[in-house]
Amino acid sequence: MSFVFGLISGGAVLSWFHPEIFTNTTEFSYLKLSIAGFLVGYGTVIAKGCTSGHGVCGLSRLSKRSLVAVLIFMSTGMLTASLIHFWGVKF
Amino acid sequence: MNSKKNFIAFFSGLLFATGLGISGMTQPQKVIAFLDLVGTWDPSLMFVMGGALMVHFISYRIIKKWRRPIVEESWHIPTTTKITKPLIFGSLLFGIGWGLSGFCPGPAIVSLGTGSLKAIIMVCAINLGIGLGTMGENNG
Numbered sequence: 001m002s003f004v005f006g007l008i009s010g011g012a013v014l015s016w017f018h019p020e021i022f023t024n025t026t027e028f029s030y031l032k033l034s035i036a037g038f039l040v041g042y043g044t045v046i047a048k049g050c051t052s053g054h055g056v057c058g059l060s061r062l063s064k065r066s067l068v069a070v071l072i073f074m075s076t077g078m079l080t081a082s083l084i085h086f087w088g089v090k091f
Numbered sequence: 092m093n094s095k096k097n098f099i100a101f102f103s104g105l106l107f108a109t110g111l112g113i114s115g116m117t118q119p120q121k122v123i124a125f126l127d128l129v130g131t132w133d134p135s136l137m138f139v140m141g142g143a144l145m146v147h148f149i150s151y152r153i154i155k156k157w158r159r160p161i162v163e164e165s166w167h168i169p170t171t172t173k174i175t176k177p178l179i180f181g182s183l184l185f186g187i188g189w190g191l192s193g194f195c196p197g198p199a200i201v202s203l204g205t206g207s208l209k210a211i212i213m214v215c216a217i218n219l220g221i222g223l224g225t226m227g228e229n230n231g
Binding site: 075 | 112118123183207222
């Protein structure tokens with residue numbers, strides 16, 4: 001909990017001095033963000049890790065599980081972002 | 092002891108937030124530009140993960156030699172090695188959500204500090220996903 005509080009406080013302090021690092025030029029609908037957020041949260045719990053957990057901590061421990069996780073979420077992430085751009089889907 | 096633990100956790104959060112912010116992870120359009128291979132690809136974020144990996148690869152090996160952690164009795168290191176269906180399925184969903192929004196959990200939580208509505212909605216939805224996922228795990 002203190003860690004999360006640190007993350008949010010860090011965000012607040014940073015945005016005070018350097019608001020530009022929080023520029024969000026995406027025009028995603030709240031529906032899209034909600035769907036994406038749900039997938040990110042659900043996926044993190046089920047796979048027991050995210051970009052930090054599997055990507056940074058897991059890979060540097062040379063965990064095979066993390067390597068599989070990173071390869072999969074990098075691929076599906078790239079595929080999703082690329083297809084959306086390719087098809088010109090906006091929502 | 093507990094306040095020391097909280098202080099270290101808080102400080103780690105601050106440090107992690109700063110790193111994510113400076114490296115560009117809190118700008119979803121930058122993350123999307125990294126994931127989007129159609130058009131002009133921006134590979135710069137690869138160096139963020141690469142850099143973090145280098146630091147943790149070395150520091151993990153040094154710290155593991157300590158008898159015990161500074162604020163815990165023992166280490167908490169994952170011991171599972173099996174490639175399971177939930178690992179694959181969860182990573183798959185995580186990637187889709189990440190590719191849709193350009194947000195992963197850390198940067199989304201850091202962005203909460205700006206009061207941005209987009210970040211608030213994202214984190215609420217992440218929590219909903221975490222809640223349902225945890226419930227499913229407890230029942231299964």
